[in-house]
Amino acid sequence: MAKKNEEFVTHITSRDEDFSRWYTDVIMQTDLVDYSDVKGCMVIKPYGYAIWELIQKELDARFKATGHKNAYFPLLIPESLLKKEEEHVEGFAPEVAWVTMGGNEVLAERLAIRPTSETIICSMYSKWVQSYRDLPLLLNQWCNVVRWEKSTRPFLRTSEFLWQEGHTVHATEEDAQNETMKMLGVYEEFAYNVLAIPVVTGQKSEKEKFAGAERTYTMEALMQDGKALQMGTSHNLGQHFAKVYDIKFLDKDGQLKYAYQTSWGVSTRMIGGIIMVHGDERGLMLPPKIAPIQVMVLPIAQHKEGVIEKAQELCDILIAKGLRVELDDRDTVSAGFKFNECELKGIPVRIEIGPRDIENGVCIVVRRDTLEKQTIELTNIGEEIDKILAEVHNGILKKATEMRDSKTFLAKDYSEFKDAIENKKGFVKAMWCGETECELQIKEETGATTRCMPFEQENLGNVCVHCGKPAKKMVYYAKAY
Amino acid sequence: MAKKNEEFVTHITSRDEDFSRWYTDVIMQTDLVDYSDVKGCMVIKPYGYAIWELIQKELDARFKATGHKNAYFPLLIPESLLKKEEEHVEGFAPEVAWVTMGGNEVLAERLAIRPTSETIICSMYSKWVQSYRDLPLLLNQWCNVVRWEKSTRPFLRTSEFLWQEGHTVHATEEDAQNETMKMLGVYEEFAYNVLAIPVVTGQKSEKEKFAGAERTYTMEALMQDGKALQMGTSHNLGQHFAKVYDIKFLDKDGQLKYAYQTSWGVSTRMIGGIIMVHGDERGLMLPPKIAPIQVMVLPIAQHKEGVIEKAQELCDILIAKGLRVELDDRDTVSAGFKFNECELKGIPVRIEIGPRDIENGVCIVVRRDTLEKQTIELTNIGEEIDKILAEVHNGILKKATEMRDSKTFLAKDYSEFKDAIENKKGFVKAMWCGETECELQIKEETGATTRCMPFEQENLGNVCVHCGKPAKKMVYYAKAY
Numbered sequence: 014m015a016k017k018n019e020e021f022v023t024h025i026t027s028r029d030e031d032f033s034r035w036y037t038d039v040i041m042q043t044d045l046v047d048y049s050d051v052k053g054c055m056v057i058k059p060y061g062y063a064i065w066e067l068i069q070k071e072l073d074a075r076f077k078a079t080g081h082k083n084a085y086f087p088l089l090i091p092e093s094l095l096k097k098e099e100e101h102v103e104g105f106a107p108e109v110a111w112v113t114m115g116g117n118e119v120l121a122e123r124l125a126i127r128p129t130s131e132t133i134i135c136s137m138y139s140k141w142v143q144s145y146r147d148l149p150l151l152l153n154q155w156c157n158v159v160r161w162e163k164s165t166r167p168f169l170r171t172s173e174f175l176w177q178e179g180h181t182v183h184a185t186e187e188d189a190q191n192e193t194m195k196m197l198g199v200y201e202e203f204a205y206n207v208l209a210i211p212v213v214t215g216q217k218s219e220k221e222k223f224a225g226a227e228r229t230y231t232m233e234a235l236m237q238d239g240k241a242l243q244m245g246t247s248h249n250l251g252q253h254f255a256k257v258y259d260i261k262f263l264d265k266d267g268q269l270k271y272a273y274q275t276s277w278g279v280s281t282r283m284i285g286g287i288i289m290v291h292g293d294e295r296g297l298m299l300p301p302k303i304a305p306i307q308v309m310v311l312p313i314a315q316h317k318e319g320v321i322e323k324a325q326e327l328c329d330i331l332i333a334k335g336l337r338v339e340l341d342d343r344d345t346v347s348a349g350f351k352f353n354e355c356e357l358k359g360i361p362v363r364i365e366i367g368p369r370d371i372e373n374g375v376c377i378v379v380r381r382d383t384l385e386k387q388t389i390e391l392t393n394i395g396e397e398i399d400k401i402l403a404e405v406h407n408g409i410l411k412k413a414t415e416m417r418d419s420k421t422f423l424a425k426d427y428s429e430f431k432d433a434i435e436n437k438k439g440f441v442k443a444m445w446c447g448e449t450e451c452e453l454q455i456k457e458e459t460g461a462t463t464r465c466m467p468f469e470q471e472n473l474g475n476v477c478v479h480c481g482k483p484a485k486k487m488v489y490y491a492k493a494y
Numbered sequence: 495m496a497k498k499n500e501e502f503v504t505h506i507t508s509r510d511e512d513f514s515r516w517y518t519d520v521i522m523q524t525d526l527v528d529y530s531d532v533k534g535c536m537v538i539k540p541y542g543y544a545i546w547e548l549i550q551k552e553l554d555a556r557f558k559a560t561g562h563k564n565a566y567f568p569l570l571i572p573e574s575l576l577k578k579e580e581e582h583v584e585g586f587a588p589e590v591a592w593v594t595m596g597g598n599e600v601l602a603e604r605l606a607i608r609p610t611s612e613t614i615i616c617s618m619y620s621k622w623v624q625s626y627r628d629l630p631l632l633l634n635q636w637c638n639v640v641r642w643e644k645s646t647r648p649f650l651r652t653s654e655f656l657w658q659e660g661h662t663v664h665a666t667e668e669d670a671q672n673e674t675m676k677m678l679g680v681y682e683e684f685a686y687n688v689l690a691i692p693v694v695t696g697q698k699s700e701k702e703k704f705a706g707a708e709r710t711y712t713m714e715a716l717m718q719d720g721k722a723l724q725m726g727t728s729h730n731l732g733q734h735f736a737k738v739y740d741i742k743f744l745d746k747d748g749q750l751k752y753a754y755q756t757s758w759g760v761s762t763r764m765i766g767g768i769i770m771v772h773g774d775e776r777g778l779m780l781p782p783k784i785a786p787i788q789v790m791v792l793p794i795a796q797h798k799e800g801v802i803e804k805a806q807e808l809c810d811i812l813i814a815k816g817l818r819v820e821l822d823d824r825d826t827v828s829a830g831f832k833f834n835e836c837e838l839k840g841i842p843v844r845i846e847i848g849p850r851d852i853e854n855g856v857c858i859v860v861r862r863d864t865l866e867k868q869t870i871e872l873t874n875i876g877e878e879i880d881k882i883l884a885e886v887h888n889g890i891l892k893k894a895t896e897m898r899d900s901k902t903f904l905a906k907d908y909s910e911f912k913d914a915i916e917n918k919k920g921f922v923k924a925m926w927c928g929e930t931e932c933e934l935q936i937k938e939e940t941g942a943t944t945r946c947m948p949f950e951q952e953n954l955g956n957v958c959v960h961c962g963k964p965a966k967k968m969v970y971y972a973k974a975y
Contacts, residue, residue, distance in 0.1 A: 047618060047621070049567070049614065049617070049618065050614070050617050051568045051570050051571070051572060051614070054569070056566070056567050056568065056618055057565060058565055059564065059565050059633065062563075062564050062565045062566050063563070063564070065566075066564065082543075082544070083540065083543050083544070083547065084538060084539055084540050084543045085537070085538040085543050085546075086530070087530050087532045087536075087537065088535070088638055088640065088654050089532050089535060089591070089640075089654065090532070091531055091532060094531055106597070106598075107597045107598065108597055109596075109597060110570070110593045110595070110596050110605075111593060111594065111595040111596075112591045112593050112594075112607065113592065113593075113594045113595065114591070114592040114594065115590075115591050115592075115653075116587070116589055116590060117587075117588065124532065124591075126569075126593065126607075136530075136531050137528060137537055140528070141528075152540065156638070157569055157637070157638065159569065159570075161596035161597045172570075173568055173570065175566065
C-alpha cells in the first residue's frame, strides 16, 4: 500500500551542487541556530537546543549508570595553573580567550576561559584524592568552553560550544585504561543506538592525540560529502597530569603513589554530524530518539466537524505513550505547506487524519526517511507508531552505514591514495609507517589527516603508503571537519 | 512509639555562637562545595550539584508547562552591545569580567563575560521579532554568569554562578505585566512546594530594582540569623530594551510598534537559602523534593545472615516507587557513625533494619527533621515512606514559617525600627515615604535595606518611619545577604 508523497517545495541548495551551502541552508531554515554579534559564537535556537537536551538526557543516564556523578568547576583558570602541564598549554594556548580585567581593575594574573578543564579539575583532585579509598573518582561536568577559532561553522567549530567532559582518577594504569575504553564504548553505543550514526573507533596518532594525553581514542563518522567528523574522544592521561598537579594517594600497601587519570568528551558538534549524515534534499532527517518532535499530527480538512478533536485525541494517546508529539492545526497555511515543513524539520513521522480516515477508523502515517505512506488502524496506534519509529531508526542507520561503506576506499599505493582522497572522497584505509613526518607530508600534499588506527586492523600490505618504509598500522585517513 | 535517637557527634559550630561559621562548617563538611584557586569561584561538588540538578528539573518542567522553550546565547558580549542601555550598563559595569585577548592577539573590542544576558538576547530578538504572529516569544536559558564580586561566599555571592534567565517578548504592556507576575508566581509556588521555604513577595523599590527594568518583583526569604535572602526576581522591562535594541513588530492593525519585555531568574544562591532556612545543629536538613538521597537504608548487624539482602530488597522496592534511595552497607564504620552522617547530610529519612526487625516484618524509620523513630511494617513500606516524606516537607515548611513569623516585627517609629533591626534581627515591617533618600539613610544608619513592598499591604500608620513625611507604602526591611 506504500505510495510516495509527490508534493515538495524547498529553497535548499542541492547537496551535490554545494554541500557547504546545503548545510548552511538547512541549519538556518530549520531554525536550529543563528549567527550572533560575537565573532564565531552561535545562538542555539529552541529547536536546536531541544536536540541538545535530548542528547544530554540520553548520555547523562549512561554516565550515571556507569557510576559517574556530575559536578561543576570554575569557568576561569589562572594562567599559572593552566601552564603547569607543558604539552597541554602548548596545545591550547593559541586558542585561549583571556580575561585581563575585573570591573575597572587590571587583574594581577590573567585568567583563561576554560578551553577544557583538566587543569582546574586536577588542582582540586590533588586535594580530594588522599587514599585508595577515594578511588576511583568518577566525575563529569556539562558546561560551555571557549576556543578562540579563526574560522568557524555552526555546531562544527565555534568559539564557544557546549559539551560534557568526564574526568576520572584511578589507582592503577589498568583501571584507567579500562575506563578510557569503557567510555569510548558508551559513546559508540550511543552513536549507533541513539544517533543512528555508524562510527569507526580506534586510536589517534601521536600528532592527533589530545595535548597532555598518554593515548587518545576516538570515534569518527563519515559525512555525505566524504569528510570525516570526530564525534567524541576518550583520553588515557596516564600520570601526566597527576605528576604535575600532584595527585597522590596512599595505596593499600602503605605506599604513596601518583594516580592515573582519564578524560572524555562529546559536544554540540555532534548535532552537525547528525545533519550531515542523515539530511537530504528536503532538509533535516532527525533520528527518532533525539527528535524534539517525533510525530507531527496534521488534521486534514480541519474545518470539518470533529476532525481537530479526533486529531487532538490521537495526540493525547501518543503523548500518553511517552512520545513527543505536536498537533499542527494552523488554518493559515495549506496542508502541503505543513507536509513540507515536517520534512524540512526532519520530523521522523507525520500522521494525516481527515474526515474519511476518521470514518474508516484509520490514519495515514508517513515516514520521513522513505516518504512511504501507510494506512494504520487507530485502535492500536500507539504501538504501531513505536514500531514505525524503530523502523525509521534502523532505516537511517542502515542507509548511513551503506553510505559510509560506499565511501570507504583501500589504497595500496600513493597514487591510489591521492585518487581516493581527491576524487572519490571518503575514508581511505592505508598502511602507515607510524612516523609523524609522513602524516605531515600527506596532510600537506592531500589535505587528509589520520583519523584513527582502528581497533579492527587489516593487513593491506607491508609498507607505508607514502614513504614505502615498513608499515606498522592500518590507518583511516580522510579530509576532516 | 516515638523515641529520640540520643547518639550524636559533630564538629559544626553552633548557630547561636557564630552563624556564619556554622554555614561554612555545614557546606564544607557535607561536601556541597569547595573553594577553588580562582578568586570568588566555587567548585560545586557532586552532592551540591545533585541538588542543583533536582532544582533544575522541577523548575524546567514548570517553565515548559507555561509555554517556555530553552535556548542558548553566547557567553561573551561585545562592549558596544552591552553599553547600549545606559541604566543597565551603569548597574553592571563595575562587576564585569573583560576578555581582551584571544590567543596572542589583542581584541579590537573588549568582550564582557555575561553578567546577565538581556543585551545579547535583545540583539537577536531584534532580528527574530517582526510580526505580532511572532509574539509572545517565551525563551529561557540555563547557564553560567560572571559578576566580579569583591567579597564572596559559596552559593550566596560568587564571581561565577549558575542560573536560569527567562527572556520574553510581548505585544502589549498588559501581556508583559501578566508574564512578570506569572513567573513570580511559578517561583513562589516552587519555593513553598519544592523547597519548603515560605517567602514574602512584592515589588522592589526604585533603588533596588534591576538595572534597566521598569519594575522588579521579588521573593524574599528569611534566614535563621534574621537576615533576608533574595531568592528570585521577575522584571517587567517595559519598552526600555526594545527601544534601545530596536525590537519592533508589525501589529494586527498594520502599525509598527515597540515590543514589551520581561526577564526573570533564580540561581544556585537558592541552595544557600535552603541551608540557612532548614539547617540545624546537626547539619543540613534537605527538603525531600530536592534531596539527592531521600532515604538512606542502614542494615543493622549486617554481618548476620540475610540482613544485607533484606536491606537491598527494601531499597529496590523504594527505588521502584521512584524514590532516591541508597544503601549504606560499609563495614568500616559503626552504625552510630552512619546515623550521624545521615543527619549531617540532611537526608530526610533513614531506615534501620536488623535481624529482629526482619523477623518481625518491620523496619525502623527515622525522620531527619524531628528525629522521631517509627516502627513501620514492611508490607506497605513504599506508600508509608511517601507519606512520611510528605510529612517531612510539611513539617519543615511549618517550622520555617514559624521561624519567619517569630522574626517579623512591626516598627511604628524609628527607635522601634532600630531596635528590631539591631537587636531582635529579622524582617521589619514599617511605613515608607517612597523616597530613595530615606532608604539610603536607613541603610547608612542601620545596615537594613528595603526588601520589598509586599503585595499584601498593611496600614501601620500614616508617616514614614524614618523621616516622618506622609507614608506611601508598607515595606519589609532587613539586613540582607
